[in-house]
Amino acid sequence: MNHFVNKDIMKKAMKYFKLLSTVFVFTVLASCVNDDEFSLPNVSIPEVDLSELGSETTFTALYSRYQQALADGDQIATFEFDAPTYITAYVISSDQAGNFFEELIIQNKVDDSDDATDPRLGLKVEVNVRSLSDTYEFGRKIYIKLNELALGESNGVLTLGKPAGSDIEQIQEFEYLDLIIRDPEVATITPKVITDIANIEEGDLNTYLQLSNVQMNRFELDLTYAGEPTDEFDGFRTVESCENSGTLRLQTSTFADFKSLPLPQGSGTMNGIYSRDFGDDFDVFIINTTADVAMAGERCDPIELSCGLASSVGVNNLFSDDFETQTPFQPIGGNGWTNYIEAGTETFEAYTSGGTNSSQGVSARVGSFQSGDDSSVAWLITPAIDLNANNGVTFSFESSNSFSDGSTLEILFSPDWDGTEANVTSATWGVIPDAFVVQDSDFFGAWFESGDVDLSCGTGTINIAFKYTGSGQSDFDGTYELDFITIDAQ
């Protein structure tokens, strides 16, 4: 073994190794590819130089402008020839949960304040961009440059968009950032509180409201917001006031993230945007997120008369009608009936029909299908029944339907109705839940017995009512049929 040679080689090797290492370390240090670590970019939004935007106008001026255009025979109002003009607004919609799509709803106030020169108003802005809330989140103050835009009606509400002939079109992705300018401010939006749904005004359209003391209609409590097979594009549910009979339809997109969530079961408040449905047929309420729903309070459902079903039926008939003596295709009358139309044009009428969907001789029916009504509510009320003077009172009827869909038939009672049509709606009405009413899913040709509904646990004098409520979509509503109504006692 030649140690000298070996050592020499090692020495030389070490020399090269050192050289190599030095070169290597140097190049590594000198050649850093800077793309691994990125710090948070500065995403703060600069103050807007309003002088560059031109002169500010008001929402109310825009509304007037649109009316003026209509008066001139135009369908849209444009700002092409105006001096540079903008409006200041706050975003009150959010598409984050998918319940709004390619639109911004804006209003001019952050709360319910109102003044004569600049009343509280809202607008819709159509933008062909998804996830607008990434840029224009709820409460964001914005400025909209109007000169390239137009005002028109879209789905029943006043809308800002791009002019396209006599229509308005969406603002496109390549231009929206130039037209809708963000202010650094994200305001806290306080909704206008609505205690009486009936008092919502036209001016509340596209503004942020709080419906107070409301609940979902008790017949829809099994439903989701918009996840039912019958929901197409939107699901419509009924919000009802606990204060009075006011109702409003809750509209939820079938693309909303919460569409499959069950409806809130209790009563409370709901914040959202008051608007019109897609077809401009009725008013709707649209929420941004279920976080805006606080309805866990006790329900305010009507009183109930529920004694279960009777094991036997007495022989003393207090009231009955098989409708055989009624005139077919005329409203039900006589025999002590009160046949009252609360809303719309439809009433309970006698009819005969053969075939699969046959009547039983002469029967009664009600339905708002193709009525053209915005709302159809009809009552058929029996004469008064004295539960104190009679023992073991029972009540039965048969019902059938023809695609009853969104409409409902309720079996109600009132302990205090005075027998006048004028006071039907102001009387107290409770429900008789034990009476079986035909379901939408039941075969349309069949008749169903209600069961012998025991009323013996009630007291006083009552009237029993069949109340029909259409869904407000008269193209869609179906019909209920009734027969063999009888009230007996021992």
Add this chain to the structure above:
Amino acid sequence: MKKNVLVLMLVLFSSVTVFAQTTIKGSVVDAVSNEPIPQVKITIEETLQTILTDARGEFSFTENVPLGEQVLKLEKNGYISARYPIVVNEGGTVDITDMQMQIDVSNTQDLFTVTLSDDELSDDFSGADNVSGLLQSSRDVFLRTAAFEFSQSFFRVRGLDSENGTLLINGVEMNKQFSGRPQWNNWGGLNDVVRNQEFNNGISPNAYNFGGLLGTTNIDVRASHYRRGGRLTYSSSNRSYTNRVMGTYSSGLTKGGWAYTISLGRRWGEEGYQEGTLYDANSAFLAVEKQINENHSLNFTGIYAYNRRGRAASHTQEVFDLKGIRYNEWWGYQDGEMRNSRIRRTNEPIFMLNHYWKLSPKTTLNTNAAYQFGEIGNSRLDNNGVSKIENIDGTFSYEGGGANPSPVYYQKLPSYFLREFPEDPGIAFGAQQAFLNDGQINWNSLYQANISNAVTGKNAIYALTEDRNDDQQLSFNSILTSELSDNIQLNASVNYRKLKSENFGAIVDLLGGNGYLDVDGFADDISTAENDLNNPGRIVQEGDRFRYDFDLNAEVIGGFAQAQFRYSKVDFFLGASITNTQYQRDGKYRNGAFPDNSFGKSEKLTFTGLGAKAGATYKITGKHLINVSGAYLSKAPTLRNTFANSRENNNIVPNITEEKIMGGEASYIFRSPIVKARLTGHYTQIQDANEISFFFADGIGGVAANPEVNFDETSNFIQEILQGVDKKYFGAEFGIEAQVTPTLKLKGAASIGQYTYDNNPNLFISGEGFVDNNNNDVGFIPLGQSNLKNYRVAAGPQQAYSFGFEYRDPDYWWFSATANMFADTYIDISPLIRSENFATDIDGQPFNDYDEDIARELLRQERFDDYFVVNLVGGKSWRINDYFVGFFASVNNVLDEVFRTGGFEQGRNANYRQLRDDRALDTPVFGSRYWYGRGATYFVNVYVRF
């Protein structure tokens, strides 16, 4: 040069000593340094006997040595091949010591490696594949042309992808169990030390394992096999990296029996040919060998190669027309720096121990143990982060999700606006201007959305996420080589490997967000939205796993035996192998959509692979040879093609079985002192293969119409499973080179093939929401057969031609130019579009407006235009004392030809009406996506050797 000839003559005449046995022995040294060169392949040209020089550069032939005038051929990568005439007398010994070899200054290997393993498209995710790496060490003119000239076109030898070639490092297989392909990045940047390669082309014998139809490459990283000396290299290019620095030193075998080699490399660049494709790679290599005694030697090799690169996207023609072929949608500026959202990271160090044991002078046993571990990550932007909204009544929902951040999302391109607003072209024009002026990812807007969401206590909407592949693999093998008799050599090996592959999603960067809620924001209801029912509603942070997490476990045991027979007129070989492969998935998450078959272990799958091969070479004369060989093998499908929807459940591809491969080839080889040529005909059949792909499909009406499946959406994310695919490949390849003058060599190569699907395989689709009428998940839905038969396989150009010359000046400078022509490149077709689903309306009936002629036109496979690429390379080297300084430069695609190298049909328009309507547009919204080859690019290299 003259000096060399003189040395040769002296050697020649001093070499006659008389012994009983006829022997040729000798040694090889470096012509300049006089250092011995190990691992030089010495061939006796007449009999094709070969042997490698040992660590001292010595060799000897003792068996069947032919008599008379013979020629010894010396070959080694990095050196210019040499031929030495000798005269052999019966019973004599030819002792030809100190034969000299010249360093090959042209060193095309460097060039080649830059186009290959550095190439963006060689990664598994683009669908393209490059086999050239397998060929780089070949001496065959055709294969070298394929490697160096054709690789930029993704030419595949015989149409086969790299799964069919086996890559070994010191005898240990490096093909991944997941894809079947070698992962080139694992030794990228270590060009100096992966230069010792032994390549066996096609169906041929090799000493290590059975191999695939494309042959076997063994990279020899034994420390004693490196020539003593060092090398420093600097390179610059505009292809993938901008800069490369490499340094290597090898000790050679020292007197104490030690040898070591060390190599370090770094490659970096902000941007390659494609925009935003950063490059950042560090490599290190160490090999140490101790020759314990004459019979035992122990080697350790460690390879570390960390690689991080920005990827480039495929685009529709609309995008290329607007933005050019360098455009890349995946990056955007952040803080003034280009940031690419699609980063591919590989870091999988390899450690191996190799034991070499000379059992007897004629028998060696080589035993290897290797351990490889590390991670591969592919990042992408997620835009579907949600927040849990807890309601006052105790219910909750997941709200959120953002917009697709891709600047080429179809709803942002002019074609979409032309379709949606045909009467208002101004909108499309506006979109076009916006795209032309920007067209990159807007990182700031993502941060802004996340930060403003965080202010209200919500989670990130956008996140940079990574699909991770963390493997640990232990390999063990033992390779026996024995000369049973003068004419018979036996090779045998046993192999074992065990792989644990952890696959999961990970959060890389929350982009200013608070956290990311680990649920599937696309899901319809809360129960199926959970990614892990065992940990519902989990909020994850940077570095955490999310979305999916499962292990794939694989265990492979194999054996191989081969006998080679060598006679004066005929050589032949027989080989056989058997392999047992076991796969199992082990789910770590209980997926909300598949609660019953996602968590825990799947069924254990066992596959048995059998292989047999045989071949013969008939030596008509030393000039004319005929070679015929054939092989049959069956093998386990790769992991990738075994589990139907591995991210979500334990489902296995239906009817899964071993893949069968049959192949045969016949060659005529001509060799004269001036001309070398080879003509080969080849035929390959692949049967029972599977292919799984994943995409968003619109219009899967056939599913909706299936009466056993309850699925009412007509668009969905799906996994497309093509099962039982047969393919047929045949063609001819030809290579010729002629040394017309001592300095000028002409070379030509041609490949003509036809690579087609050979049956109509079964098509299944799998995805969330495919439930039967009892609401049980059905896993996958059969869509019948896909009519693929006779369509071309997307296998690069099926015709390729090259012609060129090399000029080598005696003054150590050289120049080479080639012209290359490519034809018959086909698009990758969508099987879904060619299934019954295509003609099926939502009610299960055929479309009432189905027109067969239109349908045929719609389904015709697109053939890309032929193209022509000219490549130039030249260099010079100088000797300064003991140092060599070399320089070379190459320009690829000098004429800046614009050409498509590949592409695929989007499966998004899955039925007749949608496809017809989309194609009818002036610019289709869902047109095919393409990759384009690079325009003119350069590569410059300087080095110092010592």
